[in-house]
Amino acid sequence: MTRVGIVGLAHVHAAAYAAILTDLDDVELVGVSEPRPELRNGWTSSDVFDDIDALIRARVDAVIVCTQTNEHLAAVRHLADAGVDVLCEKPLATTVDDAREIVEVCDRAGVKLMTAFPMRFSPPLIEGAQWIDERRAGSVLAFMGTNNGRIPTDHAAWFADPVAAGGGAVMDHVVHLVDIMAWWLGAEPIEVYADINKVFHPEVLVETGGVVTITFDDGVIGTIDCSWSRPDNYPVWGGLTIETLGTEGVFAIDAFAERLEMWSRGTSTWVDWGHDPNRSMIEHFIGAVRGDHSLAVTGVDGLRATEVALGTYRSAIAGQPVEV
Template identity: 40%
Template sequence: MTRIGILSFAHMHAAAYAHCLKQLANVEFVGIADEDASRGQAAATQFGTRFYPSYEALLAAGVDGVIVTSENAKHLPLVRMAAAAGADVLCEKPIATNMADGREIIRLCREAGVKLMIAFPVRYSPSVIALKKAVDSGQLGQIYAVKATNRGHMPGGWFTDLKLAGGGAVIDHTVHVMDLVNWFWHAPVRRVYAEVGQDLLWKEGCDDAGIITFELANGIFGTLDTSWSRPRTFPIWGDVTMDIVAQGGLVQMSVFEQTVQAYSDREGAVSWTGWGSDPDLGLIKDFVDVVSSDREPPITGEDGLYALEVALAAYAAAASGRVVELPLE
C-alpha cells in the first residue's frame, strides 16, 4: 500500500483529489493536515480519514507522498517540509507565485532526492491525449497557429487575494493551456503580449479576464483567452479548448464538451448530461504510480515553471503595454 496524505484543503481541487485517493485500492489515505482546523476536520470526516492538527504531525506519521493543495503562496514552505521528511510531492498548479519560489521548490526536492510532480490534470483528458498523438505523429504537417481558451467560474475566497494567489484569472488559468503547449511542442516561449482586465466582471480587486498572444521558438503563434467569465449559473465549471491551424487542416479540441444538451420550455432550464473520463483520477493514479514504482514524474517542476513564466510575462506585458521577451530572468 502506498501511503498518501494531503497538506492543506485550501484549494478547491483538494476534495477531488481526496475522492480519487479513496477510489484506489493500492492507496492508504493517511490523513489531512490543515492550518484551518475546522476546514481540515470537516474534510477528514467527509472522506473517512484522520485529521492532523499540524503538517509536521502528518509527515511524522510516515507518508510515501503528499499532495500540496494550499494557497499558491504557501506551496514553498509546505514542499520544504515534505522534502525534509522524504515524501514525494504532487504540487497544485501554479507551482508558485514567482519564479524564485518555483526554482527553490525544484531545488529542495532535487537535493532531498524526492519526486516533484505538478498537478496538471488536463493532460489526462482523452481529447487532449488524442490531440497529442496527432501532433506527435506528424499527420497535421506544419503547425502555424494555436487558438486556446480557459474560461471558468470565479472561485472567490483567497483566489482573489493577490498575496496568496499571485494574481487572478491570468495566473489561475494560463498555466493549464501553456502546459499543453509545452507538452505538445517542447518549444520555449520567446515573446508574450497581453491585455488584462481588472474588475471587469466580478469587482473583486484582481484581474478576471485576459487575452494573451505568444510566439514559440519554433515559429508557432498562439492566442489564449484566460478568464473567470462563466456566470455562477453556468451548468459546468468552464472550458479548456484548443484549435490548431496546420498544413493538414484545422483541428479543434474541447476537454469538457462530453455532454448531451436538452432545451425544454416545459422544464424552464437547460439540461446537461455529461459522461466521459475523470482527468483528476488519471493524475492521481499516475502520481501514486510515480511514488510506488520510483519512476520519474511525467509532469516536472520545470514544466510548472514553463507555464508560470508565461503567466508572469502576461502581467508584465499588460502593465507595460509592450511585448515581453522570454526568459524573464
C-alpha cells in the same frame, strides 16, 4: 500499499483528490493537514491534522499539496526535507523565485515533484498530442486556446486574493494551456504579450479578464483567453478548448466534450460522463512514487508555465511583449 496524504484543504480539488485516493487500490489516504480550523471543520473523508509535521509523522510516502498558492513553497520544503514525493497544485507559486525554489528543494532532496496538470491525462488532448506527432495537420503554425470559467470565489475566496493566489484569472487559467502547447510542441515559450482587465466581477482586487499571446522558440504562436468570463448562471464551472492550425489542416478539441446537457428543476447543467483526468493524473503520480515509471509531468513544467503566467503581468504593465 502506498501511503498518501493531502497537505492543505484550501484548494477546491482537495475533496475530489481525497475521493480518488480513497477509491484507488493499494493506496491509503493517511490523512490531511490543515492549520485553519474553518477549513478543517466538516472534513470527514480521513484523519485531519492541524500541521504538516503531524501528517509526516503519520508516515506518508507521497503528498498532494492543495494549500493556497503562496503557501506551496513552505509545504514543499517540509515535505522534501522529510523525503516525501510531491504532487503540487498549479500554479506552482506566486513568484518565479518561489517556483524555482520548489523545483530546487525537491531536486536537492531527491524527491519526485509533479505539477498538477490533469489536462496531460485528458484523452482528447492526448489524441491531439499524437496527431501532432503524426503530423496529421502538417507542421503546426498556430494555436487558439480558451480556458474560461466562472469566478471561482464561490469555492474559495483566496482564488481572487492578490497575495494568496498571486493574481486572478491569469494565475488560475494561463498555466494549463501553456503546458498543453509546450507539451504538444516540445518547444519552449520565449515571449508573451497580454492585455488584462477587470470588467467581470469588478468587486474583486485581481484581474478577471485576459487575452495572452505566446511565441514559442520554434516560431509557433498561440493565444490563450484565460478570462473568468462565464456568468454566474453558466451551467458548469467553465471549460478548455484548443484549436490547432497546421500547414495541412486544422483540428479543434473541447477537452470537456464528454458531457450531457441537462435541464432539471429550474436549472441547467452539464453532466460529465467521460474519463476523469484527475484520476489518471493521481494514478500516474502514484505509479512514479512506486518506481513503476518516471514522471511525465514535472516541476520544471510547472515552473515554465508559472514563468509565462507571471510574464503576462509584466507585459500587461509594459503594454508590450516581454521575454520569458
